[in-house]
Amino acid sequence: MIFGIDVASMILGGLAAGMVLFIVSVGLSITMGLMGFVNLAHGGFAMLGGYVIVLSMTKLGLPFIIALIVGFVVIAAFSVVMERLFYSKLYRATELDQVLFTIGLVFVMISGVTLLVGPENQPLTLPSYLQGQVDLGFIEYRTYSIALIVIGALIMLGLWLGFERTRIGAQIRAAVDNRRMTESLGINIGRLFTIVFAFGSGMAALGGGLGAEFLGLDPQYALKYLVYFLIAVSVGGLGRVTGVFYASLLIGVLDFVLKKYVPQGGTMFIYVMTILLLLWRPQGLFGRKEA
């Protein structure tokens, strides 16, 4: 019985972490799948979003929910500016140029935040209704983790509906599968990408804020978790919302379980799995083979 509770709490914790991973990575997956753009600055947008959210709570006294919305909107708007000014110039450039540009952008973001706010960790204080434990019947668990799981599941549902049931979702799916054909049909890919990019960066900001409580939030955030975001995207498959969802949850739970039972080599196992998986299926677990 104790063992069962142990497993349940580990899985819940892993799911909560996985949901944050999903919220941050989903935008990266779609932009990479749509434009083939290697955006290493995605973690930077998450970091900036986390800062906007935490600072608007501590400095302006906004409530948590409002701060999350503010973070989403501010970073989405900021990313539209970046996309129009810079990213759009590099769509046809080589991967190397994209990598260099986005690494440079991460450096600028990190040093900019360090100069403006400071290098120290910004603690996030949760509102009282998200603190403490909640009784689930079979187990008592942290309210915030349960809230994260619910939020993540709702976002997944919303995204899935948006992808499958709306016009713009259909356009995005079409463009991921065959960009040229979609362009020939008269769909404005440039505008589509701006929208997706803004939305993805906004989601990253949301994830940065939601995860700040247990991932911490300092300028180095942008690079510290980048490998995890990239793994989630490449395991899930480019441009696949459901793929990233499952991959993120898998990584989240695996990470929790491994840290518990193999505290020494846990991360190594995830890297090895990723390498083997990518060799076996370069398009990711849930991705479709290139035509």
Add this chain to the structure above:
Amino acid sequence: MTAPPPTQALAERHKLRWWEPLPWILALGFFFAFPNHLGFGAELLIMILFALSLDLALGYAGIVTLGHAAFFGVGAYAVGMLSNHGIWSEPLSGLAIAAAVGALCGLASGYVLLRTTGLTLLMLTLCTMVLLEEAANLGQEWTGGFDGLPNVSIQPLFGVFEFSPLYPTTQYLYVLGVLLLCFILLRTLVYSPFGQSLTGIRENTLRMYAVGAPVRRRLVLCYTISAAIAAVAGGLWAQANAYVNLSVLSLDRAATVLIILVLGGYGRLYGAFIGAVAYMVLSHYLAKIYPTAWQLGLGLMLMIIALFARNGILGIADSVLTRLRGKRAVP
């Protein structure tokens, strides 16, 4: 002035140009002019060698890797572990061992990873490097874990010249010698038919397949050589600094070497020299005083290079020169 016909240019491409001995004269001049900065000088030369190894893979063969520090680290740990556990501490053969281990890693990972391209390749090289970093972190008994190996004692070079940490004259000249040897090897290689075929693969892989070139074998061989040279650079780093720590395997170092190469200009050998000098001097003096501003400047520089100056400092110099020449021709 009439341009030589293309065949002649091709036949004479490997000939020594008048300015090519310059870097070596400057490097020797540095030895006499700044006897107090030889430690920094040795570090600079090592980064040049490391950047050269990346230039072969990235600049000539077009293999975009984010994990080249893996081989640098493997070389450094090979030398460090052999010496620290009292197995082997002769410097030159130590480098040879480092090169062999690096080549082996390059061959194994290249054989497996070079099936893929693009983002997958980026991810795989990156994952391999962080995997090795994690392994070095965990294998405490052998690698010293997070603290690294603090004491890497090296026997005197040729049994005569001591490696003194306070007066790194031996280290500087030793590193310079190894750099020269590796450079001659690389220069010969890139001007050889093998080097030309690598450039061909970079420019148009499909066409190289069509003319019957063994594309994958060439790429794996190139990656192996590049890994061996990177491991030599890592081995030199361990010998010159007399310690090894996790920084030799980090994403930081992989990014640094990429930045150095791109700053100078890739696919042209001398870009590594210009880039390393520009980067190391700036970072050595600026980063200590204003670390944040340095990172900001570096980031902006990278963004500008990616957007406007794809061939780095040498590329800019090239286009300025051709423009000047063009003006002179039309009075």
